[in-house]
Amino acid sequence: MKEITWYGRGGQGAFTASRILGAAATIKGFNALAFPSFGPERRGAPIRAFTKISEEKISDRSIVKQNDYIIILDDSLFDKELLKKLKPGGRLFINTVKNQKQFGDERIIAGDISSLAKKILNRPIVNIGILGLLLPVDDEIGIEEIYSAIDGYMPGKIAQKNKRLLEKVIEEGVTKE
Numbered sequence: 001m002k003e004i005t006w007y008g009r010g011g012q013g014a015f016t017a018s019r020i021l022g023a024a025a026t027i028k029g030f031n032a033l034a035f036p037s038f039g040p041e042r043r044g045a046p047i048r049a050f051t052k053i054s055e056e057k058i059s060d061r062s063i064v065k066q067n068d069y070i071i072i073l074d075d076s077l078f079d080k081e082l083l084k085k086l087k088p089g090g091r092l093f094i095n096t097v098k099n100q101k102q103f104g105d106e107r108i109i110a111g112d113i114s115s116l117a118k119k120i121l122n123r124p125i126v127n128i129g130i131l132g133l134l135l136p137v138d139d140e141i142g143i144e145e146i147y148s149a150i151d152g153y154m155p156g157k158i159a160q161k162n163k164r165l166l167e168k169v170i171e172e173g174v175t176k177e
Contacts, residue, residue: 001054002140003064005085008073010045013127016153017071018049021131023149024141025053033058046077053140069093069134073126083107093133095126109133113169120165128162132169143170 004021008014015036022032033052050064066087072078075096082092086107094103095113103110111133113126131146146166150159 001052001056001058001060002068002138003066003087004051004053004069004071005064005067006049006051006071006073007077007082008047008049008127009077010047012073013125014047014071014073015049017073017127017131018051020128020146020149020153021051021141022053023152024145025051027145027148028141030055030140031058033061035061037063066090069138071130071134073130091137093130095130109137111169111173113165116168116172117165120168121161129165129169132166133173135166135170136173143167 006014006018015034018034018036022034025032030053035050037048037050052058052060052064065085067085068087068090070082070085070092072092072094075094075098078094083105086092090107092108094108094110096110097112098110100108100110111130113129114124117124117126117129128150135143135146143166147163150162154162
């Protein structure tokens, strides 16, 4: 089973992105489960969301303790301790203006999604864009399945802009310098 934890702040769309990734997995033929975990519901409060993807039926609905991927929408939520929650071969994806080398860990994939989102969406909403860092690393779910899931969860104009953002992130890749 592939297990993913999303870290974001209320209003950033971590749970929406978790559901879209899960929906894309089901389109590809996998079983998937997506669910949130948060304290007081308020905009800006730290939240977590989880996505589980498997070829088998998923009956474990507990939070993820060891991750294949950790996805951080807001770099203020990054803590090196999170790296201990990665399975062997796991990766941490982070939206940040810092470059890849500054983290000093090859498991971390960094990209400045916020700047691209501001240009394309006119707001720094990075939840879908950050999938552009994940897709080149994980070949089980492709961009077409993500597009179909976006279409299922977002209205037309917003869906199109998010698809453009996703493409731009894939094109520009990680922040290397």
